[in-house]
Amino acid sequence: MTAHISRRSLLGLAGMGTGALLLGACGGGESGDPDGPQTINWWHIQNTEPMLPVWAEMAKEYETAHNNVKVEIQPLENEAFKAKLTTATQAGSPPDLFQSWGGGVLQQQVDAGLVKDITKDVEPWVGELLPAALQPYTLDGKIYGIPFDIGMIGFWYNKDHFDKAGITSPPATWAALLDAVGKLKAAGTVPVALAGKDKWPGHYYWAYLAMRIGGLEALKQAAEQKNFDTPDFVAAGERFKELIDLKPFQRGFLGAEYGSPDGQAATMGNGGAAMELMGQWAPAVQASSSTSKKGIGDRLGFFTFPAVDGGKGVGTDAFGGGNGFAVGRNAPASTVDFLRMLLEVGNQRRSAATGAVLPTNKAAADGIKDPNNQVVAASLASATGFQLYLDQAYPPAVGQQINDSVAELVAGTKRPDQIVKDITTVAKSQ
Incomplete structure (x- = not known):
């Protein structure tokens, strides 16, 4: 959660006082002595059920087993986390x-000397993890992060709403x-729930359409050439505008957040919309955000x-x-441990059992109990190609511009041909 779950803007703090307090908590102690007192920040x-208490329990268990280590946890909502x-x-x-979601953002942190190269530290056990999950965290052959979750974006839908509308099978084409x-x-x-205020959920549509129309090669070329002003990316915006023009979203969607009580996840969890385009974390967040705290259960x-007909992507x-x-x-020295x-x-199975995590430890796959997450895992297993979220795959400024530009398209203040020019301008400045 970008999910993910979720994830994305790198905007400034709402209040510098809060930021200063958090900054005071960074850098948790001496890194050299594995037996001395240590605090891991x-x-x-x-920051919500179901994983919030699971992480807290694991931290307590580690503290119990290592009486010289204190784990201080700062759970943050996605956007607040990124800003801070x-x-x-x-x-x-x-x-x-x-x-961390890896990719271009992690690369920038590596270039700035802010994160550790943990390649040698994790060498004894990293082979237990899915190689595909490690890719976004492996830069120039070195490992700078460890994934605990892997998944994909797709449409989550309410079967009752589909039945009521006479839709007998999930749509296989954009038309x-x-x-x-x-x-x-x-x-x-209401056909679709959307968190317009958060911006990043909207970028999923444009990115997927660009993949389906131009193929993965188009996204790769855009990164290499720093150019999004191409027919395929314009067409992605035009196809998305076809959906936007149908006015499919819930009332007040432009001001809606993803995880707020009246946001995108809650709208789905309370049965207020038929679909949302979201990651593997969606069922858990729908449930925790719903009035019943259970979501719509097996109706999901x-x-x-x-x-997309005629597209080069598959x-x-x-x-x-x-x-x-x-x-x-x-x-501190104990952090990687x-x-x-x-x-x-065992802990990956515990995480998977919540329904909020698709484990990266290969031996923990049997911990996936949720039928929908099993479908996601199967879809990933049969995937012919994989593209990381664009606001993580590209440099942070480019990713932010993609989110901002797609939000302008959703709001009707910019055209498809205009947003690709704006994104390209930022890309060329990097």
């Missing part, structure tokens, strides 16, 4: 252990999805993002990423 975004981490890293004082939206509206159902289904290419942790440059404990097969 751990920032993560699992940005302030901390700009000050050169990252937390000891902190949430079929648009047709389904029309049927849902005709049945009196999952389908992969549809193909429908089996997946878009998404995982959640992981990077180790700050001044982290604590990280190792989090990734042990």
